[in-house]
Amino acid sequence: MSASDFVDETRRSFDVVADKVLANLQANESVTLNLAAEETLFIRFNSNKVRQNTHVEQLFMTLQLQGAGRSTEMSRTLSGNIEADCEAMLHVLSLCRAELSILPLDPHQVPLENHGSSDETFRGVLLPMDAVVDAVLGPAQGCDLAGLYAAGSIIRANRNSKGQRHWFASQTFFMDYSLYDGSRAVKGNYAGAQWDQEQWVSNLAHSKHLLSLMAKPLQTVMPGKYRTYLAPRAVVDLVGMMGWDALSASAWKQGRSPFKKLADKECSLSAQLHITENFGLGLTPRFNELGEVSETVLPLITAGQLSTLLVSARTSKEFGLSSNGASASEGPRALDVAPGTLDEKDILRQLGTGLYLSNLHYLNWSDPVSARVTGMTRYACFWVENGEIVGPIKDMRWDESLYDAWGSKLVALTRHTAIVPAVDTYFQRALGGSRTPGALIDNFTFTL
Numbered sequence: 001m002s003a004s005d006f007v008d009e010t011r012r013s014f015d016v017v018a019d020k021v022l023a024n025l026q027a028n029e030s031v032t033l034n035l036a037a038e039e040t041l042f043i044r045f046n047s048n049k050v051r052q053n054t055h056v057e058q059l060f061m062t063l064q065l066q067g068a069g070r071s072t073e074m075s076r077t078l079s080g081n082i083e084a085d086c087e088a089m090l091h092v093l094s095l096c097r098a099e100l101s102i103l104p105l106d107p108h109q110v111p112l113e114n115h116g117s118s119d120e121t122f123r124g125v126l127l128p129m130d131a132v133v134d135a136v137l138g139p140a141q142g143c144d145l146a147g148l149y150a151a152g153s154i155i156r157a158n159r160n161s162k163g164q165r166h167w168f169a170s171q172t173f174f175m176d177y178s179l180y181d182g183s184r185a186v187k188g189n190y191a192g193a194q195w196d197q198e199q200w201v202s203n204l205a206h207s208k209h210l211l212s213l214m215a216k217p218l219q220t221v222m223p224g225k226y227r228t229y230l231a232p233r234a235v236v237d238l239v240g241m242m243g244w245d246a247l248s249a250s251a252w253k254q255g256r257s258p259f260k261k262l263a264d265k266e267c268s269l270s271a272q273l274h275i276t277e278n279f280g281l282g283l284t285p286r287f288n289e290l291g292e293v294s295e296t297v298l299p300l301i302t303a304g305q306l307s308t309l310l311v312s313a314r315t316s317k318e319f320g321l322s323s324n325g326a327s328a329s330e331g332p333r334a335l336d337v338a339p340g341t342l343d344e345k346d347i348l349r350q351l352g353t354g355l356y357l358s359n360l361h362y363l364n365w366s367d368p369v370s371a372r373v374t375g376m377t378r379y380a381c382f383w384v385e386n387g388e389i390v391g392p393i394k395d396m397r398w399d400e401s402l403y404d405a406w407g408s409k410l411v412a413l414t415r416h417t418a419i420v421p422a423v424d425t426y427f428q429r430a431l432g433g434s435r436t437p438g439a440l441i442d443n444f445t446f447t448l
Contacts, residue, residue: 004037006057007153007169008120012060013082016403018159019403021063021087021093022228030112031093032064032160034289038429040152041129043165044199045085045177048137048145055129057108058428062289063090065096069105072096084168110313114162115291124171124193126151136175137187137220143208147177168285170431175200176423177206178379184392187359187379189233191421193282202391204428210243210358212379216391218385221446227354227411227442229347229384232418235436237360239275239335241373241402244365248330249309253319258371268409270303277310278301278336283421284431286325288312294325300332307309335434340413342440349387350412350440356382356389360398371402374447399448405441414438 014035020155025031037059042158044052059080074092078085127135136149151173158166176189187209190200198304222407230238244258261267277298279286286294291312299307327333340351355377363375377396382389414437421433 001380004123007155007171009080010035010037010059010155011157011167011169011350012158013078013080013085014157016063016082017085017089021089022159022161023092024093025049026067028067028274029097030066030161032112032290033089034062034064035154035155035157035167035393036060036062036428037157038152040150040429041132042156042425043136044147045052045130045136045149046146048140048143050133058173059085060428061085063092063096064289065100066094066109067097069109070100070103071106071109072099072103074099075318082254086294086392089092097172108314109288109318112160112162112290114160114164115287117229117294118285118287119165119167120169120285121167121171122170125175126171133395135195135197135200139204139274140179143204144180145177146180146381147175148423148425149173149175150423150425150429153431154431156285156287156431158287158289159383160291164291166285166287166291168287170282171419174421174423177207179211181211181214184211186210186214187233188421189420191419191423207445213382213389214380214392216389219391219393221355221383221393221396221448223446225443225445228365228441229351229354229356230287230439230441231356231358231361232414232416232436232438234357234360234419235337236420236434237363237375237441238373238402238405238439239337239434239436241363241365242275243331245368246371247310247332247401249311249319249321249326250315250330252309253321256368258365258368259306260369261266264308265306267407269301269403269406270408271303272340272410273301273406274299275302275339275420276336277332278334280436281334281336281433281435283331283419283433288325288327290331292323292325298400299325330427333432335436337413337417339415339417342412342414342438343440344414344416344438347414347438347440348384348389351384352387353385354385355393357448369400373401373402374399375380396446398445399447401443405444411440411442413440
């Protein structure tokens with residue numbers, strides 16, 4: 001089945017199954033149905049050879065039932081056979097009814113409403129299946145490339161018994177890869193909705209250049225504070241920590257938000273920092289699991305000041321706040337960090353002497369109260385002297401407060417930005433991602 005056929009057939013079958021469930025509700029019941037589906041080609045490469053070639057079609061439906069002040073939900077996979085799927089979801093409905101009868105009252109239950117309708121389908125121009133291997137590996141001849149290519153359609157759909165209907169389908173690809181030279185490695189990513197062979201060749205050439213720099217003498221850098229440049233991919237990881245309760249209204253009200261001081265107006269970040277939730281990037285649907293629709297662009301941090309926290313409907317009811325269509329987890333789904341004024345050609349000159357970091361990993365809060373994050377450097381990270389790369393560094397541990405890194409220590413953000421989509425494939429291809437510039441930060445703290 002082609003990608004377009006899969007999208008159209010899935011839409012038809014979802015509506016039939018949803019109609020069947022909705023027609024079998026009892027008078028005091030309300031229901032929400034959410035569909036997550038994908039049709040994806042996965043090709044795994046290692047040593048410039050195909051190691052795994054898999055084509056996946058899967059559909060996953062969640063049913064949330066409300067009645068008599070109680071709520072429950074259950075999920076199951078679907079087969080794509082409409083008759084069998086109707087029967088399966090009616091069975092799920094009966095199981096939810098049984099569970100609902102023994103549950104206690106939910107004081108913070110959010111009654112289902114009709115939040116309207118939305119319909120977005122982003123058609124892509126993807127490589128034909130039989131052209132992928134040559135397109136990917138052709139320009140990589142002579143390299144030791146390992147990575148994962150994934151491409152196809154991702155679908156999210158929502159309906160409820162109050163009449164709302166939402167549909168989102170996107171056809172995208174990503175090539176998440178590493179180039180190796182013995183024990184040395186450089187990580188790269190190429191993603192989008194339209195495969196452009198010239199862009200892939202250019203992307204790969206940049207990774208090859210970084211790998212050639214890894215052949216320079218290994219530098220040992222002592223713990224301390226250094227002027228540091230974070231490439232856009234590293235910035236993605238750092239701002240991604242804001243999704244760990246920092247922007248959650250519930251976490252703020254419960255006193256566990258790392259950005260509590262920011263929310264309480266006790267401090268601010270750099271005036272250079274502007275961050276929005278930007279669904280216009282097309283990385284994820286605007287509607288959440290309840291069918292609430294967020295603004296296309298939602299300001300989160302404006303000129304270093306907190307504009308709003310992410311508020312789910314449940315948090316709204318519990319704490320008397322206004323919901324802004326956040327998901328139940330109240331984490332950002334499409335972060336967009338505005339660019340700055342630093343030109344790419346001037347990065348090394350402005351860095352002067354310090355560290356150039358392409359990637360970070362193993363991030364975690366080391367002290368949530370002060371928004372302090374710890375992590376490791378990874379892959380193509382270099383010591384720079386007088387605007388020239390001297391050589392790669394050994395992996396180092398760093399520990400820095402976001403209040404400082406995005407506050408007084410932030411020197412500049414780059415003009416160029418990069419979109420880095422989510423590349424998680426646990427259970428299913430993930431949606432979401434971020435667009436970020438690079439960041440020049442003074443006195444970034446390295447501890448080991």
